Each structure stands twice: as C-alpha cells, then as structure tokens.
Amino acid sequence: MEEHSAQDNTPIFQRIKDYLVAEIASGRWKEGDLVPSEQALVRQFGVSRMTVNRAVRELTAEQVLTRRQGAGTFVAPQKYQATLVEIRNIADEIRARGHAHRSDCRLLERAPASEALAARFGVAPGTPLFHSVIVHLEDEVPIQVEDRWVNPACAPSYLEQDFSSITPNEHLMKAAPLSGATYRIEALPAPAEVAAMLGIEAKACCLVLKRQTMSRGMVATVATMWHPGHLAQFSGSVG
C-alpha cells in the first residue's frame, strides 16, 4: 500500500512523465544521455515498476526517449526538424472562420480516363470515370476550384449527388472508407479556365493541392484544388 502524497490527483505515471520531460527541457539531460533505469525510478518515486514502465513507454511512443533492451533508456535525438501542416477540408475551414460556404458545381460527368489518369487509377485508358469541377465560395468569394476524378467502383452513386448541399469529400467518406492518401502542394500559374472561375488573372500565382486517396486497395479519387495565391494559405503549428 502506498500513500500517494495526497492532494495532487495527477496520476503518478503522469508525474513521472512530467519529471522526465522537465529534466530534458531544462537541458540537464541532453540528447543521447542515459536516463535512469526503471529500477532506479522505482526507487526514486517509491512506486511499482508497472507505473514507471508506463511513463517511460509512453514517452518512448512520443519520441521523447528511445529504449534498447538490455542497454537502457536514452534521450531521443533532436526532434526531427520536420513539421506537419494541417490541411482541412475547405467547407470545414470556411465555417471554422465563421464565414458562409457555398459550392457551385460547374461540371459533373462521366468521362473516359486519359492515359495519365488511367495510370494513376490503375485502369485501362478509356475506362469511364466520374469527373466533377466545383467552385467553393467563402462569403460569395471564389476561394477554391476543386477538379476531381472518382473511381466509379468506389463511389457508384457519385453522379447522383447534389454537390451544392454536400461536398464531394463528405460523400466519398461515407461511400468509401478511406485507407490512405498522398498529398502534394505546389505553386503554379492559373490556367485560363481556372482563372476565370476564381476571378483572377490567367497565370496568376495559385496554391495548388493535389490529393490522391485510396480505399480498399484501389485509388478512389484524384483531386486537384486550386486556390488564389493571395487568398489561400495552409498553416499549422507544433509544440
């Protein structure tokens, strides 16, 4: 039986995590340093090993520490100087800003796969695909042109949707469980048709997001989203 030093009800494992993180943040323990063993922490905190183990295991999952069986626990190498920028779906983002979102569906058709698209979908050229072009408006200002190709096998009723009341994203998430996606962000001059829909000059700078999603082992959709460079931005933070 243990007297958990009462009055502070943060769990013990959390207090141990806090302690370890504080030692690292303060600079007392540096990258690569050996951290006290589980046994040592058991003695230091007067708790059972399972409790210490949970604290250390979670910090390992969080990449704060690394462990080598038989060797010990170490301060993890400097956090990979990589950062994650969050990309949300356009309707959510606009609503999160407290603005009105409206979709304007400019094209919704069945069309044969070009050579390039066929390769990306893994089908024969000429295979029918679904294709939509939708302009998203924020408070009636065009903010995104979404040019999307969809694999009919993944969303057979895609052409019957009313894309003024539901976004393709929302429909696809219901129709086809998403199993993965790849993204690419580029800066490109706007082609004439896109420029017209966005109400900007042709060749104006656009922030372009290209996304390919997978479902049940197939490529479900390939989408290109064009944003006016002076309006759009992707942002994020860490820490």
Next chain:
Amino acid sequence: MEEHSAQDNTPIFQRIKDYLVAEIASGRWKEGDLVPSEQALVRQFGVSRMTVNRAVRELTAEQVLTRRQGAGTFVAPQKYQATLVEIRNIADEIRARGHAHRSDCRLLERAPASEALAARFGVAPGTPLFHSVIVHLEDEVPIQVEDRWVNPACAPSYLEQDFSSITPNEHLMKAAPLSGATYRIEALPAPAEVAAMLGIEAKACCLVLKRQTMSRGMVATVATMWHPGHLAQFSGSVG
C-alpha cells in the same frame, strides 16, 4: 501461469489490438458502436485485465477508439478529414533524394528591427536583430532562398557561424531548444531580388514557407523560404 498459445510470439496486447482494428476495418463495428468492455475481452482472450487495458488504451491514444469512464468504449468517429503535410529541412530533404546540398550565404548582418519585425519578436523597433539570406542549391541548382531574422537573445553567436558548413536550422537547434513553431504556406510571385537568386523570372510563381519558432518563451526566429514553383513541392501521406 498462462499458456500463451505458443509459437506466435507477437505480444498478446498486440494481438488484441489487431483483433479490434480488424473488426472495425471489416465494417462489422461501425463508427460510434459500443466495443466489448475490458471485462468481456478479458474473458474472450483469457488474459489479465492489464493486458486488455493496454491494448484498448493504446488504440484510444491512436484515436481508433474513444472511451468514457462509466459508459464504455466506442469506435471513434471518422478520422478528421485533415491531413498533415510534412515539411523537412531543406538540407535533409536534398540529401534524402541522394543529391548534393550546398549553401551559399549571401548576407549575414546585424540590423535594426523594422516596425513589423519588432512586433513579431516582441521587442522595440530599432532593436538589433541578426539577419541572414542564404541560397540552398541542389546539385548546384538554386532551390530555396532562406531569408531569416534571429533574436540575438536566443542565438548570440549566430553571426559567427559558417553557414556554408552548417545550416541555420542546425545551429539554432543547438543554441536554442525549440519549444514551438507556427507555419504558413503561400503561393506568391517572386520579388526581383529573390528571382535573381533563384535564377527565375521576376513575378514567377513561388511556393513560400513562412515559419516562426519559439524558444524559452521568446520568438527565436522568423524565416521566409522561397522555392521556385516549378521545382518545389511539399508532399505527405496518411494511412
């Protein structure tokens, strides 16, 4: 004592995780469904509760399940349709592609903070800051112009570094423990000076990453990184 069904040495908690994930992936358990309780899983697998608890707790941390004390465990709502794009530091990225990275330091100076910079750093206008402009080349092709302002309090020896052998990122990570960062990605036309350094036309589309990092409660650096739109891209994946 327990007979762990021998010959398969994947840990029990992992097998339970696999089982739970499989039930969800197959569609048998849908979003919001109640998942068997820990007690039920204890009986089903014939293991101790701690083992089941670890499996379920980890899946909760991974946002596959959600738990409510007293109520039960549920299949988590559809993964937020937001995605994370990874941004790595330029030198790492170039080397990861197997190419040669070289830095060309065009400017390294002490300069007074403009009104706008002073506000971002939280200092008085005119306060001296460090300023560097570096061109990063991939196999001798300019691929990034890095325009960086640094808080002297965070990296007092910044001006003495040799930025042809170390990147500002690397120096700063050693000098000032990073406690957070904010990012913004934009598409902008290249100003004349940037265009000249990148070897592209003025006003050509650029992919721009603006980053502000924090250290010890202060703004450590404000950086703007310009990439030729036709060469650069940020990419990532999920799933």
Next chain:
DNA sequence: GAGTGGTCTAGACCACAAT
C-alpha cells in the same frame, strides 16, 4: 447497485546487452 473505465501494486519470466 451494477458495470464501466482509470489507475496502481508486487510480484514474475523472458530476451537481450554489456562485461
């Protein structure tokens, strides 16, 4: 009150690394 999750204990056996 019965059932749920949240946490913790005091042992245990094992694989692995250092010596």
Next chain:
DNA sequence: TTGTGGTCTAGACCACTCC
C-alpha cells in the same frame, strides 16, 4: 553474470455512468 527493457498476472481501490 548482472542489469536492462518487454511483457504479463491477479488481484485492488477509485470515480464515473446508467438504470
């Protein structure tokens, strides 16, 4: 051989939710 981490047990007490 000793110490490390990796896993597991069979209990326990608590706070909470639902009925």
